[in-house]
Amino acid sequence: MRFLMAVPLTVVLISGASSPADCAEARQAAATIDASKTGAPISKNIYGQFIEHLGRCIYGGTWAEMIEDRKFYYPVTGEAPAWGMYEPGMPSWEGEGHPYELLERSPWMIVGDNRAVAMVKKGAFVGEHSPEVTLPGENRSAGIMQERLGLDAEREYTGRLVLAGDPSAAPIRVSLVWGGGAGDRDTVVIDTLNEAFAKHQLRFCSSGTTDNGRIEIVGRGAGRFRIGTVSLMPADNVNGWRADTLALLKQLDSPVYRWPGGNFVSGYDWQDGVGDRDRRPPRKNPAWKGIEHNDVGIHEFMDLCREIGAEPYIAVNTGLGGAEAAAQQVEYVNGSDSSAMGRLRAKNGHSRPFGVKLWAVGNEMYGDWQLGHMPLEDYVKKHIQVVEAMRAVDSSIQPVAVGAAGDWSRTMLSHGASHMSLISEHIYWQDKDDLVEHVTQISDGIRRIAEAHRLYRKELPVLQNQDIRVALDEWNYWYGPFEFGELGVRYFMQDALGIAAGLHELFRNSDIYAMANYAQTVNVIGAIKTTKTRAEMETTGLVLALYRRRFGEIPISIEGDLAPLDVSAARAENGSRVTVAVVNPTEKRWAVSLTVKGAELAETTRQWVIAGPSRWAFNSPGRERSVDVRQTSRYGPIGSLDIEPLSVSLFSMDVR
């Protein structure tokens, strides 16, 4: 059943228009909703999210670690830290040439003579090498330091430092510095050093606010000391996750998170991300620009999901990885503690199986940008082999196959249908000059994918007894300069309108879409943006949070010649209320007369509006919001809906 049908326009007057001029100018439309004509329930997983090890999505956005390259992937040479320019190699990805904070060499600087620091391979604490400082003696200092830390006054920071060295090299002074004055620092003194690496706890309080705070690790004794690793986080971190970002994630309230990629997963070895966090190896991100610190792995992801009440959806590597590693991963996550991998998990602190059901089997394997990309015929076989190995470990998992509407999805479904619970699709859009087109391209794209899958359902014999729905597990706009690290594009009011229209299209095709994961959650094409010390909801995040919280679960029919508005309606699962949402991608006010059939509504309407002063309005972390959600209530028969220019409006009426 489709929920948008054409009927002639009806002219009505509205109450509540803000001024007579507005009223006179308001465009008119009419809609009829019928609560007795319902569609397939909207899966709550339509409000899914996706976090990838890329740019500042996890590290530098969601994970609370403040130290860059804390495990010394890059050698500390004394060369000044360098920040790169993004050159994506894909001309349509407009981040090209826009500078952003991308490390190209060590962010660590040397205190004292550059020759005081050498990178030592033998007995390195983690990774390839550890810095060793040779103290010059005569009470002169040497060590390392890192700048560009974001600090807030009266805020506490905790961490740890792993050190080894000659006893004579002690004491080592570790300082957090927020200014140029002698007193603008808090120092922890480590009095004893030994040949074996040992962990030392750090705790500081900053008395200043700065974007260029500094940590120094310095000795003045005699002999040598080595630095294994160092970590520093705001003391209010929650199991390592940033408290401010976490608060926004809770507002987003997404029921399901896809992790760890994306392109990243096709080169990821999940075993790098388990065990003692300080000993996990730092690596070059296999698909993107930065370093993979491996501080966030399966356990941390599961902690995050538990903290925000979301279901985990884990992607396995079918690019450079294969069936054996995927099966071991399933055993690690879901196996009993008597299995080999389950035992390892228990040793790493979690004896009970995590019980993850949703598994993405690979990512975008159709694309030549994907590590391990291969021809379709080969990949179908690989998919089947990987799923068989995963199911041999846990037959209850729900595998999600890589799809791409067209030949790829058709072939995967024809040959692999019995080896998948869902099939994935991805879609991104750039901006368009015409605002209505900018918005409708989203609904058009989502509808086209649904139509393709409706066709496969008709045509493919194998789908006659199997309901394989679509997981649109990456969807979003993606355009503009990278203001929040790699792929950190900003979103505007115009994008909020498009994302709302996208949700409406997902609702209209609720028989096809079982899941959709907005890509991505933080910084990287993200619904939330962060600076070093602040986090804020993007315009698009406001939309996702509002619909998740307020929109109904059962789509109901809506008729009317409503374009360019996009109107969607639903009732609550328990029938207690009806919600109507309207996207207005025009600079005109609209009056939509609403006729309601199939339900008797109470006379109170609650309304939430997301609107901005222009299509280019946006929010920034640490600044007052220029786009926000306003809530109002109105008494009296519903009659007519007053729709502001450039707005997303959601109306909720109780059913009598």
Ligand code: AHR
């Ligand atoms: O979301 C960013 C990237 O876009 C993902 O890593 C990849 O799957 C897609 O091409």
